[in-house]
Amino acid sequence: MPPVGSRGVITKSVYELAGGEGAFRDLVQRFYARVAADPILRAIYPEEDLSGATERLTLFLIQRWGGPPTYSERRGHPRLRLRHQPFVIGQRERDAWLAHMTAAVDSLELAPAVRKAMLDYFETASTAMINSRPAPVEQAPAEPGP
Numbered sequence: 048m049p050p051v052g053s054r055g056v057i058t059k060s061v062y063e064l065a066g067g068e069g070a071f072r073d074l075v076q077r078f079y080a081r082v083a084a085d086p087i088l089r090a091i092y093p094e095e096d097l098s099g100a101t102e103r104l105t106l107f108l109i110q111r112w113g114g115p116p117t118y119s120e121r122r123g124h125p126r127l128r129l130r131h132q133p134f135v136i137g138q139r140e141r142d143a144w145l146a147h148m149t150a151a152v153d154s155l156e157l158a159p160a161v162r163k164a165m166l167d168y169f170e171t172a173s174t175a176m177i178n179s180r181p182a183p184v185e186q187a188p189a190e191p192g193p
Contacts, residue, residue: 058111064161068109075105078151085141091134111168127176137179145173 082088106118
């Protein structure tokens with residue numbers, strides 16, 4: 048039976064509203080298909096085969112959006128920033144990641160409110176993963192005046 052909210056209204060999780068496990072597996076498969084062809088992001092993934100990363104992200108998103116807690120049962124607390132710390136993630140990497148995830152979300156037939164919830168989260172989470180800033184551009188010394 049679906050959960051019942053405080054006003055007696057039946058509530059569903061984003062996991063359920065998006066279509067359950069199958070929808071999240073499709074989302075992540077489509078996302079990683081794009082990542083595999085992106086030289087900016089591909090450099091971040093040390094594994095030749097992206098199946099491990101695909102499974103980890105799938106399980107994380109399923110849990111994040113109200114599905115079974117399999118991710119935490121297998122891997123413990125998500126600790127997203129800590130897990131991403133070994134990789135150089137700047138604005139360029141974040142923007143590429145978000146563009147591919149947005150395209151993957153848009154490839155699903157989601158209700159507008161579900162799409163918005165997911166994209167809002169991905170926007171915030173991807174920004175939080177930035178751990179590198181570009182080096183400041185040094186300016187040439189000014190030429191002396193006449």
